[in-house]
Amino acid sequence: MTVQTFxxxxxxxxxxxxxxxxxxxxTDSAKGHTIGFVSLGCxxxxxxxxxxxxQLKSEGYHIVPNYDDAALVIVNxxxxxxxxxxxxxxxxxxxxxxxxxxxVTGCLxxxxxxxxxxxxxxxxxxxxxxxxxxxxxxxxxxxxPKYDPFTMxxxxxxVKLTPKHYAYLKISEGCNHRCTFCIIPSMRGDLVSRPIGxxxxxxxxxxxxxxxxxxxxxxxxxxxxxxxxxxxGFWNGSPxxxxxxxxCEALGEMGMWIRLHYVYPYPHVDDIIPLMxxxxxxxxxxxxxxxxxxxILKLMKRPGQAERVLERIKKWRAICPELTIRSTFxxxxxxxxxxxxxxxxxxxxEAQLDRVGCFKYSPVVGAKANELPDxxxxxxxxxxxxxxxxxxxxxxxxxxxxxxxxxxxxxxxxVDEEGAIGRSFADAPEIDGAVxxxxxxxxxxGDIVTATVEHADEYDLWATVATV
Numbered sequence: 001m002t003v004q005t006f007x008x009x010x011x012x013x014x015x016x017x018x019x020x021x022x023x024x025x026x027t028d029s030a031k032g033h034t035i036g037f038v039s040l041g042c043x044x045x046x047x048x049x050x051x052x053x054x055q056l057k058s059e060g061y062h063i064v065p066n067y068d069d070a071a072l073v074i075v076n077x078x079x080x081x082x083x084x085x086x087x088x089x090x091x092x093x094x095x096x097x098x099x100x101x102x103x104v105t106g107c108l109x110x111x112x113x114x115x116x117x118x119x120x121x122x123x124x125x126x127x128x129x130x131x132x133x134x135x136x137x138x139x140x141x142x143x144x145p146k147y148d149p150f151t152m153x154x155x156x157x158x159v160k161l162t163p164k165h166y167a168y169l170k171i172s173e174g175c176n177h178r179c180t181f182c183i184i185p186s187m188r189g190d191l192v193s194r195p196i197g198x199x200x201x202x203x204x205x206x207x208x209x210x211x212x213x214x215x216x217x218x219x220x221x222x223x224x225x226x227x228x229x230x231x232x233g234f235w236n237g238s239p240x241x242x243x244x245x246x247x248c249e250a251l252g253e254m255g256m257w258i259r260l261h262y263v264y265p266y267p268h269v270d271d272i273i274p275l276m277x278x279x280x281x282x283x284x285x286x287x288x289x290x291x292x293x294x295x296i297l298k299l300m301k302r303p304g305q306a307e308r309v310l311e312r313i314k315k316w317r318a319i320c321p322e323l324t325i326r327s328t329f330x331x332x333x334x335x336x337x338x339x340x341x342x343x344x345x346x347x348x349x350e351a352q353l354d355r356v357g358c359f360k361y362s363p364v365v366g367a368k369a370n371e372l373p374d375x376x377x378x379x380x381x382x383x384x385x386x387x388x389x390x391x392x393x394x395x396x397x398x399x400x401x402x403x404x405x406x407x408x409x410x411x412x413x414x415v416d417e418e419g420a421i422g423r424s425f426a427d428a429p430e431i432d433g434a435v436x437x438x439x440x441x442x443x444x445x446g447d448i449v450t451a452t453v454e455h456a457d458e459y460d461l462w463a464t465v466a467t468v
Contacts, residue, residue: 033145034062035138036070036099039161040088041078043217043261045106045128046161047170049076052105052134054158060145061138063159067098071142072123074134079108079187081362092119101141105134110187111365128188129173163413165446166213166257166429167206171199171247175219176226177264179290180301180368181330181361184219193225196233196242200250212446213257213411215428216247222264245271252280257411259428261286265309270316277320282425285316289327292347293340296333299372310350324426326355331388332381333361334372341384345391354399355432356392360385393458400433400456407466410435412447422449424461433459440465 035056039049052074053063064070073095077088088108095102096119103124104115110127124137160167174189175182203214218224225231225242232239240246245268251258258281263269265287276283291297292306317323331341348356360381363370376384410422413429419438427433437443437451443465451463 032071033060033142034064034069034071035142036064036067036073036095037076038073038091038095039076040091041076041080041084041107043168043215044170044219045076045078047168047217048106048129048131050159050161051131052076053161055131055135056138057159059135061142067095070099070101072101072103072138073099074103074105074138077104077106077108079106079111080182080184081359081364083362084108085114085365089115089118092122096121103134103137103141105130107184107187114365162429163445164210165411165413166215167211168215168217169199169203169206170194170217171221171224172218172227176223177220177303178301178368180299180372181333181364183364183366186366188219191220191223191227193223193227193242196225196240196247196250197235199247200235200240203251203254203256207254207256210446211256212448213259214251215259215261216251217261219262220264221260221262222266222269244268245275248272248275248281252278257282257425259284259286259425261428263287264303265289265312266303270312273316273319273323276323283320283322284324284326284425284428286326286428290330291333291340292344293336296336296340299335300330300333300369306347310347313351322425324354325351326357326428326432327353328357328359329388330359330361331384332376334369334376335374336361336376336384341387345388348388348391348395352395352399353392354396354426356396357431358385358388358392397456397458400458400461403453403461404456406453407450408435408453408461408463410437410449410451410463412437412443412445412449414445415441415443417441422451433461435461435463437463437465 037049037053039046056063067073075092075095078084079088085108092102092104102122104122105126107128108115109125112125115122115125123141126133162168172191172193174191175185176191178185206214222244224244224247228242230241230243232241234240235250240250248258252275260281263285272281275281290300290302294306313325329344408424410424412420412422414421419436420440420443422435422437423429424435435451443449450466452466453461453463455462
């Protein structure tokens with residue numbers, strides 16, 4: 001899990017206590033109005049952190065990267081699975097031990113009793129996207145600084161915890177599904193779509209700030225606008241529907257890489273594929289399929305039919321041959337038989353997905369799946385996990401080998417004395433592979449270059465810059 005701390009200028013990666021910390025240092029911090037901030041969990045949580053930090057900065061608080069200099073520490077928690085809960089509780093404990101004054105927010109904050117039982121001395125607890133409540137608690141323990149228009153200036157695009165060249169754009173909050181393994185709706189509520197004009201305004205501000213890649217996120221990106229019945233909004237004086245397709249069409253005119261995450265395979269996703277073929281949106285879909293056995297999908301209460309999805313994937317690739325599909329799956333779900341699991345492996349072979357993550361089923365407090373019979377033994381789950389990964393690694397490796405000798409566009413993320421590390425359109429930051437450009441030390445983060453692929457393994461590519 002990634003821990004994020006704020007910096008107004010640049011991001012530096014360090015290893016501390018086996019965690020990847022992004023430190024951003026504010027050297028003009030004022031004693032008494034300093035806030036430490038730790039952000040755990042997924043990109044959706046990261047966006048919540050950015051919003052809180054933006055408001056704090058606009059009120060004149062100084063964000064510091066260590067416990068010692070902070071008058072108070074905010075921990076934005078994750079509570080999706082047991083390992084995330086454990087890490088969140090450990091991080092809260094570390095902040096209490098090192099600083100003593102801690103406010104907790106985020107997904108785990110929805111389970112206040114559980115936090116209080118372990119850490120009764122936290123100053124305040126709020127659930128996810130409770131921005132105003134977090135600020136109210138900060139005001140209670142660290143009063144607002146006196147107004148200073150020079151120190152309280154915040155960029156139009158707000159505070160960002162990502163490198164300058166890419167950013168996450170959250171288009172909605174909450175989810176209308178009731179998957180039996182998930183408790184997100186109980187934490188974040190039902191779907192609430194942001195106004196289309198507000199989303200496009202934010203995208204435009206990010207572009208003006210130098211962002212080259214927008215990663216579109218939500219709990220269910222395909223459902224954008226369902227809650228408002230796809231009402232017509234306005235942007236730049238023109239009507240725009242609150243829908244996934246209209247959003248993609250508008251974003252596709254902005255000249256950035258547009259990457260879609262958490263896309264359920266509803267029928268209208270078919271309408272996005274031509275936009276990918278036209279270069280308006282990156283030919284990349286992140287679809288959390290979770291399984292392929294109809295029986296297990298029914299137990300999970302997941303939408304979609306695996307066989308029909310296979311047919312649609314073939315049609316998508318016929319329209320857009322460059323399409324990259326990434327997904328996540330769960331093995332060892334309660335009731336999963338060897339037949340169910342073999343069905344999943346056969347489906348993988350047929351689907352030929354490019355990027356895949358796999359999780360061993362883990363009970364989540366409050367999830368309906370906990371009530372299901374026939375739990376899968378840990379040793380069986382472990383064995384199935386390894387078989388799954390071996391199957392997918394062979395698929396991933398073959399699909400990357402097919403790129404040898406091709407020219408691809410690469411967005412540069414890092415540059416050091418050995419060369420540059422970037423990503424192609426097929427690689428989302430932190431979850432997919434990388435493209436290594438050895439000896440390309442003349443590049444800088446945010447550059448987009450053309451490179452020729454020379455080598456590949458199961459996850460990454462090695463290439464040589466063709467043109468800059």
